[in-house]
Amino acid sequence: xxxxxxxxxxxxxxxxxxxxxxxxxxxxxxxxxxxxxxxxxxxxxxxxxxxxxxxxxxxxxxxxxxxxxxxxxxxxxxxxxxxxxxxxxxxxxxxxxxxxxxxxxxxxxxxxxxxxxxxxxxxxxxxxxxxxxxxxxxxxxxxxxxxxxxxxxxxxxxxxxxxxxxxxxxxxxxxxxxxxxxxxxxxxxxxxxxxxxxxxxxxxxxxxxxxxxxxxxxxxxxxxxxxxxxxxxxxxxxxxxxxxxxxxxxxxxxxxxxxxxxxxxxxxxxxxxxxxxxxxxxxxxxxxxxxxxxxxxxxxxxxxxxxxxxxxxxxxxxxxxxxxxxxxxxxxxxxxxxxxxxxxxxxxxxxxxxxxxxxxxxxxxxxxxxxxxxxxxxxxxxxxxxxxxxxxxxxxxxxxxxxxxxxxxxxxxxxxxxxxxxxxxxxxxxxxxxxxxxxxxxxxxxxxxxxxxxxxxxxxxxxxxxxxxxxxxxxxxxxxxxxxxxxxxxxxxxxxxxxxxxxxxxxxxxxxxxxxxxxxxxxxxxxxxxxxxxxxxxxxxxxxxxxxxxxxxxxxxxxxxxxxxxxxxxxxxxxxxxxxxxxxxxxxxxxxxxxxxxxxxxxxxxxxxxxxxxxxxxxxxxxxxxxxxxxxxxxxxxxxxxxxxxxxxxxxxxxxxxxxxxxxxxxxxxxxxxxxxxxxxxxxxxxxxxxxxxxxxxxxxxxxxxxxxxxxxxxxxxxx
Numbered sequence: 001x002x003x004x005x006x007x008x009x010x011x012x013x014x015x016x017x018x019x020x021x022x023x024x025x026x027x028x029x030x031x032x033x034x035x036x037x038x039x040x041x042x043x044x045x046x047x048x049x050x051x052x053x054x055x056x057x058x059x060x061x062x063x064x065x066x067x068x069x070x071x072x073x074x075x076x077x078x079x080x081x082x083x084x085x086x087x088x089x090x091x092x093x094x095x096x097x098x099x100x101x102x103x104x105x106x107x108x109x110x111x112x113x114x115x116x117x118x119x120x121x122x123x124x125x126x127x128x129x130x131x132x133x134x135x136x137x138x139x140x141x142x143x144x145x146x147x148x149x150x151x152x153x154x155x156x157x158x159x160x161x162x163x164x165x166x167x168x169x170x171x172x173x174x175x176x177x178x179x180x181x182x183x184x185x186x187x188x189x190x191x192x193x194x195x196x197x198x199x200x201x202x203x204x205x206x207x208x209x210x211x212x213x214x215x216x217x218x219x220x221x222x223x224x225x226x227x228x229x230x231x232x233x234x235x236x237x238x239x240x241x242x243x244x245x246x247x248x249x250x251x252x253x254x255x256x257x258x259x260x261x262x263x264x265x266x267x268x269x270x271x272x273x274x275x276x277x278x279x280x281x282x283x284x285x286x287x288x289x290x291x292x293x294x295x296x297x298x299x300x301x302x303x304x305x306x307x308x309x310x311x312x313x314x315x316x317x318x319x320x321x322x323x324x325x326x327x328x329x330x331x332x333x334x335x336x337x338x339x340x341x342x343x344x345x346x347x348x349x350x351x352x353x354x355x356x357x358x359x360x361x362x363x364x365x366x367x368x369x370x371x372x373x374x375x376x377x378x379x380x381x382x383x384x385x386x387x388x389x390x391x392x393x394x395x396x397x398x399x400x401x402x403x404x405x406x407x408x409x410x411x412x413x414x415x416x417x418x419x420x421x422x423x424x425x426x427x428x429x430x431x432x433x434x435x436x437x438x439x440x441x442x443x444x445x446x447x448x449x450x451x452x453x454x455x456x457x458x459x460x461x462x463x464x465x466x467x468x469x470x471x472x473x474x475x476x477x478x479x480x481x482x483x484x485x486x487x488x489x490x491x492x493x494x495x496x497x498x499x500x501x502x503x504x505x506x507x508x509x510x511x512x513x514x515x516x517x518x519x520x521x522x523x524x525x526x527x528x529x530x531x532x533x534x535x536x537x538x539x540x541x542x543x544x545x546x547x548x549x550x551x552x553x554x555x556x557x558x559x560x561x562x563x564x565x566x567x568x569x570x571x572x573x574x575x576x577x578x579x580x581x582x583x584x585x586x587x588x589x590x591x592x593x594x595x596x597x598x599x600x601x602x603x604x605x606x607x608x609x610x611x612x613x614x615x616x617x618x619x620x621x622x623x624x625x626x627x628x629x630x631x632x633x634x635x636x637x638x639x640x641x642x643x644x645x646x647x648x649x650x651x652x653x654x655x656x657x658x659x660x661x662x663x664x665x666x667x668x669x670x671x672x673x674x675x676x677x678x679x680x681x682x683x684x685x686x687x688x689x690x691x692x693x694x695x696x697x698x699x700x701x702x703x704x705x706x707x708x709x710x711x712x713x714x715x716x717x718x719x720x
Contacts (some may be wrong), residue, residue: 012395030222088146090454094123096132100139105167110135124144126457137478159426159433159442160720161384166374173343173407174215174223175336176245176369178275180266181252190252190319191216191226194329213354213367213409214396219328222333225369225409227354245352245369247341250330251303252280255289255316259297266299276335279305280328284675285318343406349373353383353419354409357518358548359489362392364415375404378428380434381412383419385441387434418547421519477550508538508607511563512600513554514545515570521593522547525568526596534716538607550576550587558585560611568596601714608712614652618645618704625696630687635668637689638696647680647688647704654659654703655694662700665691 085100097104104123111118116131127135136143179187185599194216228247249270270277279298281291295305295314304310313331317324350372359365366383375381379390391414393401404410421426428434430668514529516522521543532540543561544554550565550572558565558580565580567589572580580587588603590596620640627634647653649670655663671687672680680686688702 013469018368020715035099037251041429053168055588059361064454070678083141084142086146086675087136087143092124092126093121096127096135098142101138102139106139107135110138111558115465115469117460120460123536126653154440154443157436157569158444159428159437161350161424161426162347162372165346169344169346170342171345171406173341173405174225174411175247175332175339175341176225176227176407177248177250177332178227178246179250179252181258181331182254182257182262182266185254185263186319187252187379190280190317190325190328193325194218194226194318197628201479213369218329218333220330220333222329223407224329225252225407227369227409244369245277245340245354247274247572248335249277250328250332251277252282253294253298254283255281255291255294256283256286258290258294259301262300266401267298267303271302276305276312276339278328278331278335279303281314281316282319285321285323291316294309297484321366335661341407343373345374345405347373349375349379349381349425350427351375351406351425353421353425355421355425355518355520358418358546359413360549362413362427364388364411364413364418366408366415367417368412370404370406370410372406372410373427375410375412375427377402380429380431381425381427382434382437383415383425384423385420385438385445386415386417386423387431387438388412388415388419389430389431411520416521421523473606500546507536509541509611510604510607511541511543511558511561512536513543513558513563513565515565515567516547517547517551517569519547522567524593525596528718531718534604537712537714538604540604549573550614552576552579552716555580555583555585559583564588566596568593587675597718601716601718604714604716605712607715610709610711612707615708616645617706618647618680618682619643620647620680620702620704622696622698622700622702623670623685624698636693636696637687638700638702639685639687640702642680642682643680643683645704647686648706649678650705652705653690654701654705655690655696656701657697657699663690663692664693666693 031038083101087096087099093104093107097107100106108118109122111131111134114131125712132392133143155333163325179191181187191214216224216226218224223405247679251263251266251270253259267277275336275684279295281294283289284454286292298305299308299313303312305312305314312572313335314322315328315331317328319325326387349370351368351370354367354369356364356366364386375390375393377390377393381388390412393404393504394411395401401410417626428437469494483498512529514522514525516525525544526542529540529542534540541561541563543563544557549570550567554565555576564586565588569591570589572587572589577587588599590599620642622638622640625640626637626639628637629635647670650665652664653667654661665690668691669687670677670680672684676688
């Protein structure tokens with residue numbers, strides 16, 4: 001029993017000794033590791049701490065180097081700073097490329113796999129903010145918004161009409177009378193008779209193609225300013241301008257023709273401008289003249305003549321023979337007296353541009369009606385975005401005028417640029433003031449254009465985003481891998497189809513350059529061209545339009561675009577004609593507007609490829625059918641009689657049964673009396689076989705067809 005207790009005590013002592021040895025070993029291991037950890041972390045080493053609680057003669061204390069002695073790995077490169085790009089709202093593609101120091105193609109590449117429509121992007125296209133950020137991020141750069149400097153609102157430098165004048169300074173002025181009506185109803189002849197001149201004789205085809213302003217003095221001493229507007233359908237804008245600046249409208253209606261389309265349009269212009277009308281029933285000397293019918297037709301347009309209980313005066317005249325012209329003039333003067341027309345001759349001049357043109361000797365010239373003030377030589381004028389210092393003024397007889405008061409019509413020379421017809425003329429204090437006004441108006445126009453362009457861009461982008469979103473919604477049920485493959489294949493198809501679309505447009509293109517003698521003529525031609533609606537046949541591209549004679553720049557432009565130059569009442573000197581001939585540029589000069597349009601239609605038609613039509617040159621009837629053996633095959637043969645024209649083997653044929661086409665193609669054989677023949681004429685019998693096995697039946701019809709090329713005509717109808 002004693003021995004057992006001794007043994008247990010020894011066992012406990014051994015266990016305790018073994019545990020003590022393990023503990024000392026752990027202390028020694030900890031003493032070796034701790035100094036390196038302290039050195040790496042910058043903390044004080046545990047090696048300097050007091051020794052272990054148990055004595056150990058073999059323990060060592062390690063000393064580490066300070067932390068600053070550690071060296072960095074030379075392979076680790078310092079982090080590079082990203083390039084910073086200064087951006088701002090609504091940057092264009094070219095502006096963003098410049099800000100990044102890249103070319104424009106880099107911006108396109110960054111936007112390649114996004115929803116933005118790259119086809120609509122141009123260097124001057126404006127980008128939305130999130131696309132600007134996207135391009136910068138994809139380029140490995142960072143952005144910062146540009147510091148916006150708050151600018152003060154630009155001061156309005158425009159000039160406006162003066163307030164209403166003092167009634168005490170008003171004086172009587174001549175009425176401004178516009179002669180309106182349908183083409184060839186005798187408006188210019190009527191004015192000729194009043195002026196005792198031959199204006200109509202100088203006009204091409206007797207058709208007025210400009211708006212003329214004339215001051216006519218009647219034998220009684222009264223003065224009337226007449227505006228002679230064109231009656232042709234092409235000059236609607238000119239008639240509208242004439243109605244807006246006039247006091248009275250004389251509506252000329254031919255007694256033998258009645259109310260026509262431009263007559264109705266003239267009535268509408270007069271009503272819109274709230275101008276009284278005097279009806280001049282012209283050509284009453286003709287045998288088939290019927291003035292009463294004209295008055296009845298005018299009733300349908302709310303023009304009630306005095307004979308029918310209305311207030312509109314109707315004068316029966318003959319402009320060619322000069323009958324009742326004084327009665328018409330007296331009716332005009334009487335109406336003007338009732339209206340008590342007065343004007344203010346004091347202060348700065350105000351008026352309206354009736355017409356403008358470029359004169360070879362005078363430069364930019366405008367015809368104007370003075371409505372207030374007195375215009376004198378040396379005055380500084382502003383009209384739209386053009387200004388002038390008046391060098392000369394001319395009356396309707398091309399005589400120099402020293403001044404022009406209210407109601408007068410004059411030609412003004414001295415414009416820096418050609419003013420647009422219909423612009424308001426205002427006199428200003430000095431040339432500096434005129435420049436300020438023009439700069440302000442140009443700035444306003446640019447802002448309005450920029451706003452309009454931005455709205456169009458946003459609308460197009462919204463349409464594209466909607467289409468892109470719709471496309472993605474259609475692929476929402478697919479996995480991401482299948483969705484990506486579908487989008488990639490769709491993009492690849494679109495990218496592959498672009499070159500062919502650009503290389504082969506819907507049809508040929510005709511590029512034209514339009515030059516006219518006056519602003520109104522060019523405007524009229526452009527209004528007609530705006531009605532062009534046959535782009536699917538031939539695209540019409542107006543490269544340039546301007547007022548003036550044909551110049552070398554026009555020839556160079558036409559050569560660049562392979563275009564045609566159309567000149568209306570303008571000239572091209574011999575050197576210009578020789579240069580155009582040498583470069584192969586077509587010059588087409590006209591003096592009558594509808595002939596110019598007809599020429600343009602012919603040119604458009606000549607650009608169209610011919611169409612192929614099939615004409616029937618022979619007909620035959622199947623009388624009997626049988627089969628012949630050719631090798632191992634049996635071929636059906638039709639015995640026919642030609643009843644009309646002739647059959648030619650080299651032509652196309654058609655098999656018709658009960659008005660239904662069963663076959664169309666070529667013949668493999670054509671025989672007459674067992675002989676191979678090329679043609680079979682009317683009344684002859686023949687046997688024929690087709691290039692396809694078709695079962696013939698007696699009574700079938702065989703038609704021989706000839707392909708004929710037919711020149712196409714443009715479908716565009718300008719309306720006259």
